[in-house]
Amino acid sequence: MEEIKSFAVTVCAVSILSAIAGGIFSEERYGKLIRLVVSGVLVCVLLAQIPSIGDCSYGQGRYTANVNNERLNEEISEQTADMAADIISRTVASELAKYGYSVESVETVVDISDDGCITIDRVDIAADANEERIRSITAGLLALDEERITVN
Numbered sequence: 001m002e003e004i005k006s007f008a009v010t011v012c013a014v015s016i017l018s019a020i021a022g023g024i025f026s027e028e029r030y031g032k033l034i035r036l037v038v039s040g041v042l043v044c045v046l047l048a049q050i051p052s053i054g055d056c057s058y059g060q061g062r063y064t065a066n067v068n069n070e071r072l073n074e075e076i077s078e079q080t081a082d083m084a085a086d087i088i089s090r091t092v093a094s095e096l097a098k099y100g101y102s103v104e105s106v107e108t109v110v111d112i113s114d115d116g117c118i119t120i121d122r123v124d125i126a127a128d129a130n131e132e133r134i135r136s137i138t139a140g141l142l143a144l145d146e147e148r149i150t151v152n
Contacts, residue, residue, distance in 0.1 A: 006073065007045070007048075009115060009116040010045050010073065010076060010077075010116065011042070011045055011046075012116065013080060013112070013116040013118070014038065014041050014042050014045055014076075014080065015042075017038065017080060017083065017084060017087075017118075018034070018035075018038035018042075020087070021034045021038065021083075021087050022034060022035075024087060024091055037083060041076065041079060041080065041083070044072070044075075044076055044079075045076055048069055048072040048073065048076070077112045080112060080118075081110050081111065081112050081118070084110050084112075084118050085107075085108040085109065085110045086108075088108045088110070088120065088123070088142065089106040089107065089108045089123075090106075091141070092106045092108070092123065092125065092138055092141065092142070093106045095137065095138075095141050096125075096127070096134060096137060096138070099133075099137060101127055101129045101130075101133075101134055101137075102127065102128070102129070103125060103126065103127045103134075104126040104127060104128075105125075105126045106123065106124070106125050106126075107123070107124040107125075108120060108122070108123050108124075109121040109122040109123075109124075120142060120144055120148065121148065122148050122149075122150070123138060123142065123144065123148060123149045123150070124149075124150050124152070125138065125149065125150065125151045125152070126151075126152050127151060127152075131151040134151050135149045135151055
């Protein structure tokens with residue numbers, strides 16, 4: 001039962017991320033790339049369940065299938081976190097550019113909990129501009145406490 005729940009949460013997380021990514025980026029510029037990446041991740045999630053389809057109830061076989069699924073789920077979670085961090089970083093840079101701020105880089109650190117929730121741990125922005133204003137714009141955009149945002 002836990003495997004089914006984990007699978008459903010992972011599929012839902014990938015679906016939500018794909019919807020967010022599709023809404024954030026323009027269809028002309030990033031649409032095809034985002035669909036390709038999300039489709040690849042979704043295929044990996046679906047393929048992760050293939051070892052558990054067969055009857056692995058005889059001793060070591062079930063343990064091996066579970067270990068393989070856990071490794072794949074960890075890899076998918078890492079890829080999903082990296083993709084979410086990249087999307088958030090690009091969104092912040094794009095939004096700050098709309099306000100006329102030149103940003104050298106935006107680094108976002110995210111975490112995915114066991115239940116599939118993605119949280120933003122920290123956003124580091126490298127820019128030579130009004131630090132308080134950049135922090136305020138970013139906090140408003142991401143609905144994040146300003147303490148989690150650093151501007152250098």
